[in-house]
Amino acid sequence: MTPATADPSDLPNFLILKIGGGLFSVKSRDHDIDHDAVAGYVRQVADLAAAAPGRMVLISGGGSYGHGAVRHLDPEDPWAALPLTGANAELRWIWTTALQRAGARAFPVQLAAAAVLEEGGAVVGVGSLQRLLATGSLPVLTGDCLPHPDGSLRVIGSDHVPSALLGLSAGSVRVAMLTDVDGVLDDGRTIPWIDPRATGPAREALRVAPDWDTTGAMAGKLDAVLDCARRGAECLILRGDPDQPDLRHLLRPVSEWPAQLRHTRIAPSEPTTGQRVDAVPA
Amino acid sequence: MTPATADPSDLPNFLILKIGGGLFSVKSRDHDIDHDAVAGYVRQVADLAAAAPGRMVLISGGGSYGHGAVRHLDPEDPWAALPLTGANAELRWIWTTALQRAGARAFPVQLAAAAVLEEGGAVVGVGSLQRLLATGSLPVLTGDCLPHPDGSLRVIGSDHVPSALLGLSAGSVRVAMLTDVDGVLDDGRTIPWIDPRATGPAREALRVAPDWDTTGAMAGKLDAVLDCARRGAECLILRGDPDQPDLRHLLRPVSEWPAQLRHTRIAPSEPTTGQRVDAVPA
Numbered sequence: 001m002t003p004a005t006a007d008p009s010d011l012p013n014f015l016i017l018k019i020g021g022g023l024f025s026v027k028s029r030d031h032d033i034d035h036d037a038v039a040g041y042v043r044q045v046a047d048l049a050a051a052a053p054g055r056m057v058l059i060s061g062g063g064s065y066g067h068g069a070v071r072h073l074d075p076e077d078p079w080a081a082l083p084l085t086g087a088n089a090e091l092r093w094i095w096t097t098a099l100q101r102a103g104a105r106a107f108p109v110q111l112a113a114a115a116v117l118e119e120g121g122a123v124v125g126v127g128s129l130q131r132l133l134a135t136g137s138l139p140v141l142t143g144d145c146l147p148h149p150d151g152s153l154r155v156i157g158s159d160h161v162p163s164a165l166l167g168l169s170a171g172s173v174r175v176a177m178l179t180d181v182d183g184v185l186d187d188g189r190t191i192p193w194i195d196p197r198a199t200g201p202a203r204e205a206l207r208v209a210p211d212w213d214t215t216g217a218m219a220g221k222l223d224a225v226l227d228c229a230r231r232g233a234e235c236l237i238l239r240g241d242p243d244q245p246d247l248r249h250l251l252r253p254v255s256e257w258p259a260q261l262r263h264t265r266i267a268p269s270e271p272t273t274g275q276r277v278d279a280v281p282a
Numbered sequence: 283m284t285p286a287t288a289d290p291s292d293l294p295n296f297l298i299l300k301i302g303g304g305l306f307s308v309k310s311r312d313h314d315i316d317h318d319a320v321a322g323y324v325r326q327v328a329d330l331a332a333a334a335p336g337r338m339v340l341i342s343g344g345g346s347y348g349h350g351a352v353r354h355l356d357p358e359d360p361w362a363a364l365p366l367t368g369a370n371a372e373l374r375w376i377w378t379t380a381l382q383r384a385g386a387r388a389f390p391v392q393l394a395a396a397a398v399l400e401e402g403g404a405v406v407g408v409g410s411l412q413r414l415l416a417t418g419s420l421p422v423l424t425g426d427c428l429p430h431p432d433g434s435l436r437v438i439g440s441d442h443v444p445s446a447l448l449g450l451s452a453g454s455v456r457v458a459m460l461t462d463v464d465g466v467l468d469d470g471r472t473i474p475w476i477d478p479r480a481t482g483p484a485r486e487a488l489r490v491a492p493d494w495d496t497t498g499a500m501a502g503k504l505d506a507v508l509d510c511a512r513r514g515a516e517c518l519i520l521r522g523d524p525d526q527p528d529l530r531h532l533l534r535p536v537s538e539w540p541a542q543l544r545h546t547r548i549a550p551s552e553p554t555t556g557q558r559v560d561a562v563p564a
Contacts, residue, residue, distance in 0.1 A: 079382070079387055082378070082382060082389070085389070085390060086375045086378070086379070086390075089371045089375065089390075089392075093368045093371065096364070096368070097368070100361070100364060105361055105433075107364070107367070107394070107429065107435075108367060108368075108371075108392075109392070109394070109395045110371075110390075110391070110392040110395045111395075112389070112391070112410060113391045113392045113393075113395035113396040113410050113411075114395040114396065114409075114410065115409070115410065116409045116410055116413050117413070125407050125408060125409035125410075126407060127396075127397070127398045127407035127409075128394060128395050128396065128397065128398055128407070128428075128429075129395075131398050131399070131428075131429050131431070132429050134431070135429050135430075135431065135432075135433045136433065137429060137433075146410075146413075147389065147410075147413050147414050147417050147419060148417075149413070149416070149417065150417075151417045151418065153389075
């Protein structure tokens, strides 16, 4: 796992893996689950968790569960997002039981019970997640709705869960977002590297979110990982495929990845070794 | 709510209300719910929450959900209790949605995400529950299973949830446990006051738990509240009745309760005013 060419600082100490809801669920339907796709990702995640016990968390996108719960919110009702916490609990349970059957010590964690909404977003406190990780378990999270000091419930979509978890590791953190495209696309070409310290044309290249997507699709995802990258995490957006043999490259430095593995890397530095890439300002 | 005769120190600042699973569910069945009973308690709890916003939490007993999930645990499997966290999430959601329909700002909180298992039991951290209470919401909890440092999942039954929450209030805390008897019974007579500083014959008077009850029934309940009482809480065990008009007496000093309202009070001091009672050592 640590070949001689790799700079150890490139190896992630802690992996936050998010599987996009669109990879296992048709968001425009209600309570739709592609069980074959879930089974494929479960196999990959259980394999990763065995390779990095206590060093990773799984975040599931809401798919049709989460999106269905928040698609038509009454703007007059500050508590309108409540169904999201129920729907996403079901979704965590689907992943948890499937992962357990695959041999992983998965455990569902409700974000709203573990985290508090601060100025910049949700932040998990000291406690339950650290304990789960210390025992080698695999916490399974989703988006959720959290109480705001003004008395309303605010939706924290799954793309914004990684930033709540950055404090869980004192070491290097990698955020990997599996989605249904190869990365952030610019006219069909995958942008290899986005420098979060700069801002610029990359955001304009993003595809527009369809009406039924409540998260702003790639633009929202990029904003979420830019926030993580500015706080020191190495972020990757790449295509998920339930038929892939494994995801172990997510534990290796990007500089060692096979060239055909397309991705967008959002980090303040380019990979230490390997092919040079042109940074595109975000 | 504060009559002239009451010593303000007798008024609970914070109410932890537990509704026994046997009051709305036949524990020996699986996924059994008496929806009429739930509706009655929901009416009472929504009324209480409106009278004491942000000053109470609800804990639901596991009933057939919780008991069914942990009845036959494989002692060889340290992760065997996992189904409890799934079953009790369903149960919290039943209470939450019913309470919301009754006008309460109820929000489900997973104990395992909000608390950590310490030497003496579960303890909630600083964070999500305080925020919910600060916004006037009603947290809805149940028992759960929590990761132990040895890597196993440990069951924290609903009777042991109050002790995890004692730190939520800097003021006086009352723990009220609604159950299917009038209190701790000694040969059919309700023991009015149990002094947690003493130990003695009261525990021997307790009825034996039936085979299908995983919590040790009254003996386990008494041990749980003795722990709370030794830490300063005023604890009450009393009969729940879904047809009762309200539960507002739970916000008043016991010394002002009607004489016919039988209960067992577990607290280091007798009520300041009202009829004197004989303490029975626990």
